[in-house]
Amino acid sequence: xxxxxxxxxxxxxxxxxxxxxxxxxxxxxxxxxxxxxxxxxxxxxxxxxxxxxxxxxxxxxxxxxxxxxxxxxxxxxxxxxxxxxxxxxxxxxxxxxxxxxxxxxxxxxxxxxxxxxxxxxxx
Amino acid sequence: xxxxxxxxxxxxxxxxxxxxxxxxxxxxxxxxxxxxxxxxxxxxxxxxxxxxxxxxxxxxxxxxxxxxxxxxxxxxxxxxxxxxxxxxxxxxxxxxxxxxxxxxxxxxxxxxxxxxxxxxxxxxxxxxxxxxxxxxxxxxxxxxxxxxxxxxxxxxxxxxxxxxxxxxxxxxxxxxxxxxxxxxxxxxxxxxxxxxxxxxxxxxxxxxxxxxxxxxxxxxxxxxxxxxxxxxxxxxxxxxx
Numbered sequence: 001x002x003x004x005x006x007x008x009x010x011x012x013x014x015x016x017x018x019x020x021x022x023x024x025x026x027x028x029x030x031x032x033x034x035x036x037x038x039x040x041x042x043x044x045x046x047x048x049x050x051x052x053x054x055x056x057x058x059x060x061x062x063x064x065x066x067x068x069x070x071x072x073x074x075x076x077x078x079x080x081x082x083x084x085x086x087x088x089x090x091x092x093x094x095x096x097x098x099x100x101x102x103x104x105x106x107x108x109x110x111x112x113x114x115x116x117x118x119x120x121x122x123x
Numbered sequence: 124x125x126x127x128x129x130x131x132x133x134x135x136x137x138x139x140x141x142x143x144x145x146x147x148x149x150x151x152x153x154x155x156x157x158x159x160x161x162x163x164x165x166x167x168x169x170x171x172x173x174x175x176x177x178x179x180x181x182x183x184x185x186x187x188x189x190x191x192x193x194x195x196x197x198x199x200x201x202x203x204x205x206x207x208x209x210x211x212x213x214x215x216x217x218x219x220x221x222x223x224x225x226x227x228x229x230x231x232x233x234x235x236x237x238x239x240x241x242x243x244x245x246x247x248x249x250x251x252x253x254x255x256x257x258x259x260x261x262x263x264x265x266x267x268x269x270x271x272x273x274x275x276x277x278x279x280x281x282x283x284x285x286x287x288x289x290x291x292x293x294x295x296x297x298x299x300x301x302x303x304x305x306x307x308x309x310x311x312x313x314x315x316x317x318x319x320x321x322x323x324x325x326x327x328x329x330x331x332x333x334x335x336x337x338x339x340x341x342x343x344x345x346x347x348x349x350x351x352x353x354x355x356x357x358x359x360x361x362x363x364x
Contacts, residue, residue, distance in 0.1 A: 095187050095295060099195040102161075103202075106181045 008046035014039040034079065129156040129226060130205040132196035134189050135213035136163040139172050142213050146176040149211065152219040153226075159199060160213070161192040169213075189277070190295035190304075197281070197289040209280040217278045218321040225280040225318060233285045233313035234305070236271060237278035237320030246322040255341040259302050266309045269316050275301045278320050285313055298347040 018035045021027040027035075045052050045068070056064040131149050135142055146158055160173040164186035173180045181195055193210060200208045209225050211217050221237055228235035239246040248256065256275060264270045275298065281289060288311050294303035305315060 092295075095191050098184050098187055099191060099198060102181045102183045102195055103199060106179065106199075110179075 004046050004049055008043055011039045011043035011046055015043065038075065128203075128205045129153070129207040129209065130196070130200050130203075131156050131158045131209050131211055131222070132193065132200070133158065133160045133173075133178070133211050133213050134163055134192035134196070135160050135165065135169050135173070136186060136192075137165045137167045137169060138213035139165070139167040139169045141215045142169055143172050143176045145211065145213055145215050145217075145219075146173060146178050148219045149222070150177065153222050156209075156222075157205075159196055161196050163187060163189070163192040188295050188300070190293055190300035193300055193304075194289065194293035194295075197286055197293060200286050201290040205286065206283050207280060208286055210277060212277050216323045218323065221278065221318070221320040225278070225320075228316055228318050229280055229282040231314075232316035233282045234308055234315045235280045236273060236305070236315060236317045237276050238271075238273035238317045239276055239320060239322040240272045241319035244319070244322065251338055251341045255344040258341075259344055263302070263305055263309070263315075266306070267315050269314075271305065271315055271317055273317065274305050276320070277301060288313065296347065297343050302344065302347050 015036060018027065018032055018039065022029065022032040022036075049064075052064045052068060056062075056067045059067075061067045131153070133142070133145060142160065146160070149156065149158055158178040160169070160178045160180045162170045162173065162180055162182040164183050170180050170182050181199060183192065183195065196210070197208065207226055207229055209222055211219070211222075217237070225235050225237055256273070259274045260270075260272050263274050264272075277300070285308060288308060289304065292307055294300065294307065296303060309315060
């Protein structure tokens with residue numbers, strides 16, 4: 001009973017915290033939704049642990065908590081891979097922007113030089 | 124047909140001590156070319172020194188690595204309608220006298236790589252680093268029509284078709300700027316040939332490499348080549364469209 005209470009409490013705290021971040025605009029919706037779903041699911045299993053028992057029994061896992069650990073690890077791995085993907089994409093975009101900024105800066109500088117030369121010629 | 128113009132692109136990261144001499148030597152040897160220094164987030168006076176030496180300077184806001192610096196150079200070359208681009212290192216290890224052959228080679232190939240492995244060369248490597256280079260060379264050579272004996276050489280030239288390709292896609296990963304870019308080019312149907320070049324020893328050399336570093340190099344080199352191109356294998360030469 002205490003372990004269920006601990007799990008439920010953690011789930012609620014996580015849910016509230018993520019929701020707070022979402023409302024403050026710190027977390028973007030596409031990431032927040034995932035964590036809200038996870039904590040919601042955790043809360044559900046904390047309140048109705050018998051559901052977990054029945055699922056484990058149905059797919060032949062003797063210790064229900066192993067199912068919980070397994071699913072959790074898989075989900076966390078998926079989230080990590082997704083974050084790596086987003087990070088790679090952003091690094092690529094930042095690099096592209098840096099290149100464009102550098103090219104534009106050079107263009108501005110060369111326009112400035114042309115301008116100076118032009119005014120010198122007309123005098 | 125637009126007038127033929129060649130750009131010498133020098134990626135530079137904190138090379139204030141050697142860059143002016145490199146620019147001067149290129150100007151002396153090939154006064155018909157324009158020189159572009161891509162200042163890759165240097166914290167020293169690389170940009171000022173290069174400008175004073177008469178080069179065009181593009182300064183990246185932070186260090187993006189040789190791959191990013193070179194893509195910037197290719198973007199510039201494409202927008203300014205250059206028909207040839209030669210990459211030269213800023214540390215003075217490349218001999219501008221080899222520019223002639225690198226540029227002339229573009230008459231029959233899209234990319235010409237200056238190879239440091241030839242009978243007259245004083246350049247030698249050994250151990251895992253050597254194995255990695257042989258592996259990379261063999262792999263790329265089976266994809267290409269000609270042998271590429273030194274795929275990690277940074278002394279190379281690119282013709283109009285290569286400039287078009289590299290302005291869009293130039294890898295920034297480790298070894299991507301050398302090996303990866305060649306794999307991309309071959310896959311896109313471009314032709315790569317090579318010409319012998321002289322290699323001077325680095326004046327401000329890198330720290331010595333130990334066994335762990337060499338093993339890592341071998342591993343990452345293999346990964347680089349697997350990641351960039353083996354899946355599509357041999358690609359027939361495409362047409363100019």
